[in-house]
Amino acid sequence: MYRLISELYPICRSITGDGLRETLRILQRQIPLELSEIPTGTQVFDWTVPKEWNIRDAYVKNSSGERVIDFRKSNLHVVNYSVPVRRRMSLAELKDHLFTLPAQPEWIPYRTSYYKESWGFCLSQRQLSAMKEDDYEVCIDSTLEDGHMTYGEFFLPGKTPDEVLISCHACHPSLCNDNLSGIALAVSLARRLNASERCYSYRFLFIPGTIGAITWLALNEKRIPHIKHGLVLTGVGDAGPLHYKKSRRGTADIDRAAAHVLQQSGHPYELLEFSPYGYDERQFCSPGINLPVGRLSRTPHGTFPEYHTSADKLDFVHPDKLGEALAVCLEVFSLLENNGTFINVNPKCEPQLGKRGLYRMIGGQADAGLSEMALLWVLNLSDGNNSLLDIAERSGIQFDALARAAKALQEHDLLGKQNEFMPLAARRAGGKQD
């Protein structure tokens, strides 16, 4: 994952244009991503796909001809979506178009002006302080013209058409945690899930923030009912603890699965209530869409100083943190894959586990092993009203131990097979389509 981040880091991405295209083509080397090109002007719900922006070069030169601000040094130096400019002006005039972070004098801020035609430069406070009154040559060699907005999509079919959606924004230029980390995690997840057995189908979206999510939803309204769970992945590589932000529903399976996996993970973590601010969960959780889509991040955006600055660079992201996030995601999906509602076929009193080799044989000991507790909990609550996730929540036992217990009980004909008893999970085996 870290290698992919390093490769993508230098590219100047935006919500449209060649930087985004190049990024997606690099991802195609890893997963068979399908690219969509949506023409400028396409109406998507309340929004319109914007003009395509491309940039070749940009600088501010002083009267000695030195580039005092140079796009080639960092693509953050140009306000993203700046219209073309080629002018001379005084420092005073120029200052209306300069953005710095006085509190972090060494860092360049990241700014955009997607929906208002404008231009500007971002630079460090130190750079600005060094600029003297002069006759400056200002050049932004960009184009903002009708074209296309590109996004990437990878669909991994499972046994059932029910889908898990994994979405990440791919529009930020040279920023690592936000969101090359999410992109890299999504790619790794796709490869790992591709290699394992799946009930669910998985859909991965690599999209420009906001307009990309809105466009995908507008053009794929028919797919929306198939999405049973979803995750937005952003900012998963910094050193902070994992934060799961709940979906608008708050108690969706994805919310409960993420909470359970994080709680059992042993890592520090936090659960955040839904709020309508953030990343593309804003669109997925808008009232007319209302999908069960949560968000996995580490330190929440806007709460760390490096956010949206040049300090969000390669060393801000840690390979082990990416690995930990990958493990948590895989466990969440494994939970969702294995969740189901079973029926104790022997519900009157406990079945005799001992004669089936499922119980310690010499009684009287002070402590029952965990797996016996898992067996007892699964039997006790499998009355058709409790999924394994319900049982995990009530018992405090790790989902995995319960899933293993359920499997053992099924093998001994003590738990009804899902299809036989038509539990909730039956839909996954395709019974619904008959």
Add this chain to the structure above:
Amino acid sequence: MYRLISELYPICRSITGDGLRETLRILQRQIPLELSEIPTGTQVFDWTVPKEWNIRDAYVKNSSGERVIDFRKSNLHVVNYSVPVRRRMSLAELKDHLFTLPAQPEWIPYRTSYYKESWGFCLSQRQLSAMKEDDYEVCIDSTLEDGHMTYGEFFLPGKTPDEVLISCHACHPSLCNDNLSGIALAVSLARRLNASERCYSYRFLFIPGTIGAITWLALNEKRIPHIKHGLVLTGVGDAGPLHYKKSRRGTADIDRAAAHVLQQSGHPYELLEFSPYGYDERQFCSPGINLPVGRLSRTPHGTFPEYHTSADKLDFVHPDKLGEALAVCLEVFSLLENNGTFINVNPKCEPQLGKRGLYRMIGGQADAGLSEMALLWVLNLSDGNNSLLDIAERSGIQFDALARAAKALQEHDLLGKQNEFMPLAARRAGGKQD
């Protein structure tokens, strides 16, 4: 408010009689109060309107003819509703009729005997200790005869017949916090609400405690279904923090509105669960009436030593505390007036606020202003299931900011007008009557 309290302080009020009448007539100078005179013997639910009590003078004279207890010095000296007495007796005999507060030797207690014919004097422990064995002349120059019980009512019509009830007891003699403070607050509220636009109608009751509330409810049963919210105002002038006591329902709009306003007020406050003891909320929240009526007080009755003693005098009440209570009440009513359920007419993904001038134009900043959050929350939760008060509770954003956001969104045709979409609040515009 403080001036009105000062003017009313010396009057000897009771649950009937001229002191109460005089009090209500003084209020008539401020608001067009309508007075009702209910004859003695009127049956009101399980109760009967009692005889009218009036008192001219009362004293205990020692054998030297000195008034050792003198009604003219404090009307608390006579047990309220004492039957007429004119006798001579020894100190021992008299002591059965004397009440003091040994723990507060300088204070006169306040006692009543409304429903049992009896008589007595209240005095300070210090006074009692100074009384020697003597031949005392005891005089209570009162009358307890068929007459009337008086109460005052002020109805302030709004755009809808739905009512907010504001009730305070007006039967206590020279006690300031309990309840001249509530009376003064109700009068100020009436004047302020009279001067502002209103959807709701407001009904103000100035009534003798218990029997007054029972009488009003018995004689106005048809009005009860119109009462949508209500507040009992008592003891709002002392130095303690505001206490809101919830209605019997516990989650009525008035309960939630009061909790939200107090929480956002920055002042210390406490929420009290309903209990069937207290003031006239006992009647309004009796099981067969069960109105959504809460109570606003400061230090709860019975929990401060000055309660029901001569120490509840003018300096126990503070003008700034009255002002703060007024501000809180006005905000609670403003919330109820402006509450409503809206419909996001563009519920699929977020609408593009930027093109409507509702969103900052240069993205990438670390912090979204509060009013943007208010816009986003109102849009996200306005699915027809959430009132603005629901949104305030879930978001933690001040109701007022949400109401302003809702207004702005309505003006941009992003939120459905209430009548058009028939939300809960539609009834206020009179739609129901068509």
Add this chain to the structure above:
Amino acid sequence: MYRLISELYPICRSITGDGLRETLRILQRQIPLELSEIPTGTQVFDWTVPKEWNIRDAYVKNSSGERVIDFRKSNLHVVNYSVPVRRRMSLAELKDHLFTLPAQPEWIPYRTSYYKESWGFCLSQRQLSAMKEDDYEVCIDSTLEDGHMTYGEFFLPGKTPDEVLISCHACHPSLCNDNLSGIALAVSLARRLNASERCYSYRFLFIPGTIGAITWLALNEKRIPHIKHGLVLTGVGDAGPLHYKKSRRGTADIDRAAAHVLQQSGHPYELLEFSPYGYDERQFCSPGINLPVGRLSRTPHGTFPEYHTSADKLDFVHPDKLGEALAVCLEVFSLLENNGTFINVNPKCEPQLGKRGLYRMIGGQADAGLSEMALLWVLNLSDGNNSLLDIAERSGIQFDALARAAKALQEHDLLGKQNEFMPLAARRAGGKQD
């Protein structure tokens, strides 16, 4: 209770056999227990009644003929349900059949092997350490043959066929807290309830653990719907605080009654959530039975070192702790007996309690006595939706005070008689059968 425990302590009980039979016959001197003998091989749900086990003697003799392990000194020395053995063997060979508690070198552990034919000896670590390599004579003079499983049952009829179930396991040999304490408490309860008026019928079960409960349930399925509340009594004599373990339902009346009584008791206590491990509540709360049966214990099994060892002896149990547990049980049952839903026949405003002598006559005091609060709460919440237990929970007032208030209000015709208004409790008077 302590005397009974002392008498029963030396007997070698098991889940079948003469020790259990003798124990039940001793109980018959105190209560008219009915004994059932269930033949070996009887199928009870998923289980089979096992062979009957009896033991006369057991020992391990060294080559000098000394009994180094001697069943006559403690019946814990033999693994309960050991098959007959008569062999000579080396210490090494013997060690596979020896069980000790290295952490408690003076104590003998308690072990069983009910459902796997096996044999063994339990001994203190100190004893084991003293055993040298030798030619040992091993004798277990037991029989394990077709026979019967015995249990005792006492049914105490009430005014209604609705039952309260009280169950305790009677299968442990010389262990006092577990569960001679529960047996003694059940006997005392039976005698006390027999001597008092009852609405409910009470059924007492003295059964071997697990197989006894399963057998009773399998043979008495028709009785199950009559059981409205139940308690498993185990380990109630040690010095720890009372622990009430909730039924699987979690909010059954028995759960709420026990919580209320313990909370009001002034004793330290803990409430435990249901879990499917423990005593016979495992069977009563299996998903196909799901009875509202909780468990009363002191220190939970398995969490104190003396559990299932020879240290659970007479001095581990305290007469005063048994008495306290008895008092709590009696209060819980008294609560259930007296619980009911009443109707305030005068629900509009408060009734005038004063004219009925139910209210202090001189008003103005700072404090209302508790019983007035009980009257007010009962009146306020008796709208047909709240039982006295509901009122106790909401008001925080002791159930008993509320029951007395309800009785007084009924006597003054202020509360509807239960039958008249068909409240929940009406079923107790037999109305259901008509």
